[in-house]
Amino acid sequence: MLQREDKTVCKRPEEELKETNTPLLLPRCKLSASRHQQYAAEGAMPVLPALESGTADLGEAHWREVMGQTNPSGRYSFVSGVSEGKFYVATGQGRDKIFYNDIWVFKFRTERWEKLPGQPQPSFLSASEWNGVSQFAYSPQARYGAAGGIFPGSPHLYVSMGFSKQRYYDTVVYDVHQRSWHSEFPCYQCHPYSVTYPHARCLHSGVMVNSEELVIFGGCLTGGGVAGPCPSGDSWLFDGRSKLWTKLQDCVMPSMYAAMAMLPISTGERRVVLYGGINKTPQVLETVPTKENEIGLLNPGSGLWTRRKTLSSQDTYPSKRASVAMATGEEGVYMFGGFETEGCVII
Template sequence: MSSKLLLVLLCCVCVSMGAPVTWTELSTTSTPPPARWNAGLAIVNGVGYLFGGEGTPASGLLEDMWMFTVTGSTVVWTDMSGSGPSARYGFVNGVVDGYWIISHGCNNEMCFSDAWAFNTATNTWSLLVNSTTQTAPRGRFTSAGGVYPGGRDLWLSMGQNIASVSRKFSDTWVLRVNTSGAQLTAEWEEVSSGGGLDQYNPFLPHARSLHAGAPLSPDTFAIVGGCAAGGQVGGPCPMEDSWTISLSERVWREYPHCPSGRTRAVLTPVPGFEGNGYLLGGSESWGPGVFSPQLTPKEVNASEVVLMTTNATTFNWLRLKSDGGNFPENLDSPSVAVDATSGVVYYFGGRRLEDGAFQHRMWTLGGDGLDQPDLGCSQPQYTYVHLHGTLMYLAWGLFFPLGVLLARYYRWTWPCWFVFHVIMQCLGVLVTVAGFVVIFLVGSYNEPAFPHAIVGIVLTTLMIQQFLSGIFHPCVDKEDGKTPPKEKSTYRKCWELYHAISGFLTVAIGLGQVTLGVFLIKAPLTVWAVWVGMGSAWLIAFVVHECVYVCCKIAHRGQKIY
């Protein structure tokens, strides 16, 4: 009896133990598809499909269709190209009841807002959503999306369009697919509208593109990282934040940072573990030889698999090292699909970070990693955007307010006030110019087309004119060459009034601008605490000094302030 009980216990232990995550490269006995990235990949009843994407300069945009089957560690490819969606890349896709649904994406000239369905039983494409006659999200690419295995909703979250002035989006939608009728139908439904000022709302994810995202349960969709710079918005690129939204509650929840910020990564649900996802690939820069936005670069480790675990009450990150020495190289924008039947994750193509070469290798990822040791969270990133913020923090949170305080309240009591006023203002100008230059080092993604950037240009212009007006101020004429006159000239009085009002206005705008910036970078609590503390300290200091100043002015009615 005891031996049977021991056997049962051992079986339970074996079942509860997780399997380490392991990569396997598949060989092929047929001609593989051309190398590409930003393509679509799907597994339907054990058969795989590949469509579209962007290939090498020689291949260009692709509109080919491929089917593949896997036996052991061998993949066999079959070209099925024919009539169907036009060439595109960066679209979202997923499987619903034997239909492979793809939607949106762009070519080099325009973005699409249509949706197509591939019937795997008849191997034919059909137009599922005609955006000219049906409501659909605006055309875009590099969005996050997908269908949870066994689900019926295709998610589409955020992304960017192609236009003379491109735009990034903060909205999230689901395509409700109905396969029960005589004809396949679908209808878009907005889950989260977003808005033009969402980049300043700390309770919502910023508009972005190049982010990873996938449904991790029938009700929950997750996004990780991406790029918030450019596209008429602003923010870090790459981003380190991660969010989930519930389809039933329609509320975004932010989770602690752990993996390094990255763009062009992929997120896929872990088969058989609802609420879990694998974060794979991606990079911290925009491509080989492109300026890195990081001051302390640390590329994504190729052997690293990040496990994201969520449920209604908890959230956790696990950074895992894949078992064995064989794993894909660091890749941008690979394609990923889950076989819900076998529990295998397929991983295809992408662009190699080392040299920008496009790939057409196929890998599988198995295991759940639940019992593997955690590598721990990455250190917080410090980018040029953060350096820009630090410099502006010093200029508008310290140097300029201190200079104004000295000029306003200490000019009659401290002989050295003017020297220190000039020093503070010069330091503020130098640090602001440095911060202004730094933000443009991150490239053309930071076009001045959103509120923080526009206000920044206006503020810099005000600062320069204020600084020049101080340098070329009218001197007080001295009657005997030694003592100033009893009455200042009208010109001098007007200049002093103008310089004072302009100075206060510029500093006030600067304080508000830094506050917008803190919202924009989604600063951690410590940064907020420091900024709120500094702002409160300056407010108290100016109120106290102004009260003393007014009292002194009343007590000495005969003295003129200007």
């Protein structure tokens, strides 16, 4: 059982690092790091073929590349999510430090990309008139390193904070039914000393815990005209109905480039898994990094974190890594890629 000397961070230290049989599922897909980077550079879409539930093993699947006549520009550190049979991608950073504020949808049925408008064309304007003024319609500022996503079945894609020329405080939403951006938390006069909303940041983790609630954790709060811990260890919940932020319990180790995903709701209780990330930067003098078999587990209803040690039937675990992709499956959380925090080896 892992232990930590500082017992003051978690309100319930006796619950630290409980063993859990929550599975971290690793599909054994044969995709090299260089090929993975090529997809990101070319804007291609690597997809897994459709699997019939209960009849196929994900380990037997293979990757294939889908390229269409229209594709998003290659990018990384974007916000994405899947809802109603469609995969959405918004914001991100491309080559030569180009930042994006666009949004694209990939339709699994047709296997085609489509660029979505920032705002719909008003009925009282002709196409030519709209082309002349559409550039002035509301869209978020271009950025990378934001958090957010779309809850399955929801029409709202959230994008929260991030960085380009500055760290952003705002949270914006794209309505995929109305095809329009709107600001959920504009924060025109925000400052880093408030206790009612989070400090501006980038490279933080985030996940939608229902259709209108976003949880964020950690990230880097330094740079872009602001100062703060990098990495940070605070977590917040944003309610899109009340437009308010709520600070959650401090417990897990500060990190950036960590990943978050919802566990499947099998018992009727919502739980968020936090995994990996970078715990140490030049700003950190001393810390105790999280282990490769350690996760954070959040109850978004109570706002309480616990630290858990995962179990393995063969006592093997994925190497500790950062910037991974995680997704919710029927039996657990799937994880792919990232880079090892020791040596920065792309996986």
